[in-house]
Amino acid sequence: MSQEGRADIPSKRHHARRSKPHPTFSGQGFSLTEGDLIIGRKNLSAIGTLVERTTNYTMLLHLPDGYTPERVRDALAAKIKTLPEMLRASLTWDQGPEMRDWKQVAVDADIDIFFCDPHAPWQRATNENTNGLLRQYFPKGTDLTLHSAQDLDWVAAELNDRPRKRLGFRKPVEQIADLLLAA
Numbered sequence: 195m196s197q198e199g200r201a202d203i204p205s206k207r208h209h210a211r212r213s214k215p216h217p218t219f220s221g222q223g224f225s226l227t228e229g230d231l232i233i234g235r236k237n238l239s240a241i242g243t244l245v246e247r248t249t250n251y252t253m254l255l256h257l258p259d260g261y262t263p264e265r266v267r268d269a270l271a272a273k274i275k276t277l278p279e280m281l282r283a284s285l286t287w288d289q290g291p292e293m294r295d296w297k298q299v300a301v302d303a304d305i306d307i308f309f310c311d312p313h314a315p316w317q318r319a320t321n322e323n324t325n326g327l328l329r330q331y332f333p334k335g336t337d338l339t340l341h342s343a344q345d346l347d348w349v350a351a352e353l354n355d356r357p358r359k360r361l362g363f364r365k366p367v368e369q370i371a372d373l374l375l376a377a
Contacts, residue, residue: 227285227305228321229270231261231292232328234338240292241338241346242269243328245321246281249369250361252324252353253277254346258339263294274303280377281370286310286318327353 226247231240242255253276255269274282284306287293293309300307310317331349332338354367361369 226283227274227281228318229285229287230318230321230325231257231266231290232325232332232338233261234332235335239338241328241332241341242266242273243321243325244270244273244285245324246366246370247320249373250320250324250354250358250366251370252328252350252366254328254350256341256343256346261292263292266292267295267299271299271302274299274305278374278377279304280374284308288315288318324353327356 227244228247229242229244231242233240238260240257240261242257242261244253244255245251253273255266255273257265257269259265274285282303282305285299286308287296288310289312293299293307296307296309299305315322328349331352332341351367354370355365357363357365
């Protein structure tokens with residue numbers, strides 16, 4: 195157990211202590227995806243969130259049976275595999291125990307995975323902002339198991355079609371299309 199009382203993630207790679215530089219967007223098609231969970235009522239339900247940092251493009255993970263490491267591993271790997279290879283450069287996640295099986299996700303989805311330093315949510319700032327927007331659809335204290343995979347896809351499509359100030363009031367769906375066409 196760590197000092198904070200949370201189970202440590204085996205062999206995790208910290209965001210600030212990488213042996214190789216973290217990929218950055220340079221017009222070459224690198225992707226930086228950030229991930230997290232939004233937690234529902236009484237910590238019994240969750241929805242996984244994935245946000246591509248350069249475009250704000252959002253995808254949601256359906257976790258109807260809970261967010262154990264095994265369930266998150268399977269849902270995360272399956273969702274990442276739906277992305278084009280150029281958008282699978284890296285994933286940065288927080289320190290949650292749900293990522294215990296991160297090495298298997300990395301192999302299955304062919305993606306490098308890194309972890310934020312403890313108490314450093316700014317290392318996933320785009321994802322934190324997106325989670326705040328998602329709370330408009332999924333308020334704190336609600337049972338997130340009530341939402342189907344189709345509901346989550348609809349919410350993600352809504353967010354991806356919403357103009358963002360940080361994108362010059364372009365939509366994430368437009369930004370990701372430009373990124374894919376440039377490749």
